[in-house]
Amino acid sequence: MRLPLPRAGRLDHTDGGDLMKTWTPSGAMAFTVEITSTNVRRGDVIQIGGQPCRVADLFQLPYGAKRLLFESGELLTMHPRTRLVALRVLRRW
Template sequence: MNYRVVIPVDVNADTIKVADVVTIGGRELRVCDMIALPGRAKRLVFESGETFTMLPSTLMSVDRVQPNTALRRPYRQLKGR
């Protein structure tokens, strides 16, 4: 099974990732592309086609989807096999 969890993460321009979900003005926008700008800034391109310029000093909370590794069973070798 493919279990995934959504976790809130505080990010800046250096740590944001494609597929992060940003809430701006009460709207949830998923990042589909990023363009590096001078001065370590990034232009975020959302699935809706809208853009947002994120400066290195901008700190925001996003939702990030990650695999839930806590639900995976650890590999154990069976005795005698």
Template sequence: MARSERQVAIEVGGGSLRRGDVIQVGGQSMAVVDICHLTGGAKLIAFRTGDILTITPRTTLVVLRTVAGWEGPVC
């Protein structure tokens, strides 16, 4: 069977956030397009919508991340 991509929900710390991750902010799904490092370990997150969010190194988020390697149908 061919390998396919699938989005999975995982919990990540502020340091593990990646471009392409999708998080919910105010009930709206927002895709991360850029991450800028700020002093003190904080990060400025830019979204596809043009909105921004600042997080600290201690911030924990649940993100949808696209991963490869899933085989077969999902039940």
């Protein structure tokens, strides 16, 4: 499964006239990885409903579950058996 990369990091006008910030890695190596609640990281990009969502924060829940907060403000709860495919950027400084 291939995940599309979001557009370049600039402000774009949407149909409603709102400004929407988009993100893409520039010059960084990106690869897909299967994630679970144990190995999900901030910065992972998960495609949900055809929309790429970048993980902004993680909250540990009981019984090994995690709640993911995306940059768009949406929440997703991953249970220990949940498996998703994400785009992960390899950052080398």
